[in-house]
Amino acid sequence: MPKKMSESKKRESAIIGTIQQKEDAESLVDSIAFGTYE
Numbered sequence: 001m002p003k004k005m006s007e008s009k010k011r012e013s014a015i016i017g018t019i020q021q022k023e024d025a026e027s028l029v030d031s032i033a034f035g036t037y038e
Contacts, residue, residue: 005013
């Protein structure tokens with residue numbers, strides 16, 4: 001992996017990471033709400 005990512009790549013991966021975190025949080029909330037979280 002190159003030391004310095006281009007700004008657009010950095011921004012892109014940050015956005016993807018944020019979306020992933022949001023989806024993880026939502027599925028966790030759903031799991032707790034429906035009692036399927038283990």
